[in-house]
Amino acid sequence: MELFVERGYVQTTVEEIAARAGLTERTFFRYFEDKREVLFSGSKGLEKSIVEGIASAPKGASPFDAVAAAFEAAGAELQERRDLQYVRARWALVTQHAEIRERELIKLASLAVAVRAALHARGVDEPAASLTAEAGIAVFKIGFERWLEERKPRDFADHIRAAVVALRGVTVGGDEKKKKARSEKKDKKDKKE
Amino acid sequence: MELFVERGYVQTTVEEIAARAGLTERTFFRYFEDKREVLFSGSKGLEKSIVEGIASAPKGASPFDAVAAAFEAAGAELQERRDLQYVRARWALVTQHAEIRERELIKLASLAVAVRAALHARGVDEPAASLTAEAGIAVFKIGFERWLEERKPRDFADHIRAAVVALRGVTVGGDEKKKKARSEKKDKKDKKE
DNA sequence: CTCCTGATGTCAGTTAGTGACATGAGCGGT
DNA sequence: ACCGCTCATGTCACTAACTGACATCAGGAG
Structure with a gap:
């Protein structure tokens, strides 16, 4: 570096x-x-910690909640273990060089595979497992970016939670209930965090 | 090839x-x-067609629905234009060589950026735009894989729709309503498709 | 003291990718 | 018909990432 x-x-x-x-x-x-x-070098450890986080989530938790919780915990861990300056320098490389960004993406893809497997182990079946994994990665990515964008990054977990809430808002509103669900729900739910 | x-x-x-x-x-x-x-070589065209699909979605449609519809249309287009044998051979290369998979992933990431921009143009703000884009890509990825897994791939759009429904099922169940929402909703909604 | 193993070094080779310059075909203007 | 321009292509030389084969050497087990 x-x-x-x-x-x-x-x-x-x-x-x-x-x-x-x-x-x-x-x-x-x-x-x-x-x-x-x-x-x-750290990506293997991150993956391990996330998989364990999913495995140790409470039995009653929904798959998506389990994944989100695991990401929150892993984010907190990363926050403690790594120097912020190093994280920033590394992230600058990732954004500036397509070559490196490619590698970052494939690491995330491999993480998605691991998450999917961890969900299978919890009894989640396809295609829910794959989609939960992908949705979780998306939340992690965006949470991470927004965390780093802060001048003085604070709680990683906050950003994860915010992204989860936003994603829920986005996917709401299926074919049947187009009209109702939108305006009221968004206003109330997002405030809480 | x-x-x-x-x-x-x-x-x-x-x-x-x-x-x-x-x-x-x-x-x-x-x-x-x-x-x-x-x-x-085709990725630029695919991106263009998807962006146009989003732009031309009806005004009232939710961002996520607009994205899903665009992917359905683009999938149908790809289905017509490309030889299935070529698609399969290409996909085999993507799955077998990490090198190529990396490139595939970065193309999808670039697609996500384009989708996000198209959503901004529709007045969607952050972080909803980013999350909708990511969720859309996830749906597209999984829809595509499951389509190709069929011995004789039929309608791409069907798989996109199925993935959308599954994703909605997965993200449902927020902090407030953990207990209720799960079992009833899933059973009724999924049948329709 | 010796043998074995595993980590490291040395060296030569392949291939992706790039910059500088040469060539040559076609085309517009006179 | 000729000139000169431009653009695509070819030629050549070079760098740097990686790889395979073999040499060396230190430390541990017996």
């Missing part, structure tokens, strides 16, 4: 990274599949 | 692709940003 900040991602060669770490290029590639992967 | 099927994606070099097309490697890279991009 030092090198990426100093000289930019593209300008930094793997050889330089390896040298800075006191290794050879070859050894670097024994630890990381490719150059990008060096930015994703 | 001929070459990819014959010898596999990794084994096929850009030089070979160029030769088969009667070009040099250099010219290939003038038309495609990189090797993967050759598999995504």
Whole structure:
């Protein structure tokens, strides 16, 4: 990350990274599949913590609530463990380089698969499991972005909860009850948070 | 695609692709940003058709309904224009090669951005626009996968509608009304489709 | 002390991707 | 008919990400 900040991602060669770490290029590639992967060392742990969060949600909780709760907890954990400056620097790389954004997206996709499996383990069937997983990821993504957008990011969990509420507002209003449901519901529910 | 099927994606070099097309490697890279991009020539058109679909949805429609309708239409269009065999071969590449899946994901992300913008143009504000876009993409992804899973894929739009219904089922049940809402609603609504 | 194993280094090779410059076909203007 | 311009393509040389094969070397078990 030092090198990426100093000289930019593209300008930094793997050889330089390896040298800075006191290794050879070859050894670097024994630890990381490719150059990008060096930015994703934590993703396995995050996934684990989220899966555990889902597994340990109360029996009565709806699948979606279980996932949302797990994301809240994981967000809080990340908040404690990682330096905000590092998170910001990393996020800048993700937004600026399509190459890295691709990797970020595939990590999220792999997270979605893990979440789906965790839901299957709770007895949720398809296609609800897949859709809950995808919806959960969407909430996480948007919650994360809005959290980082704050000048001095505060509670991650707040943003997750806000995104959950917004998503509920959005999907409400099916084929049958187009007219009624919209105006009243939105006003009342969103205030509470 | 001929070459990819014959010898596999990794084994096929850009030089070979160029030769088969009667070009040099250099010219290939003038038309495609990189090797993967050759598999995504249609994505711009798909995006356009979806954005137009959202713009032309009836005024009264909810944002989510507008997005869902646009995806239905775009799915139908794709169904007509593309050879099923090609779609399957392409999808096999996407699932088998992380490299290509990454690119697929970033195209979907770019689609999400376009959808979000189209919703802004309809007067939808944040975070509803972002969440509707993400939810729409999720529905599209899952609808597409389930459509392709059929031995003889039939109506794409059916799968989109089914995914929409499932997503509505999943996000239902907020903080206030945990107990009631679940069992009755699901049974009645899902039957209709 | 020795053998084995696992981590690291060395080296040579492939391929994706890029920049600089050459060529050549077609086209508009005179 | 000729000129000169432009745009697509080709040629060439170069960088940097990755990979496979083999060498080396340190530390631990016996």
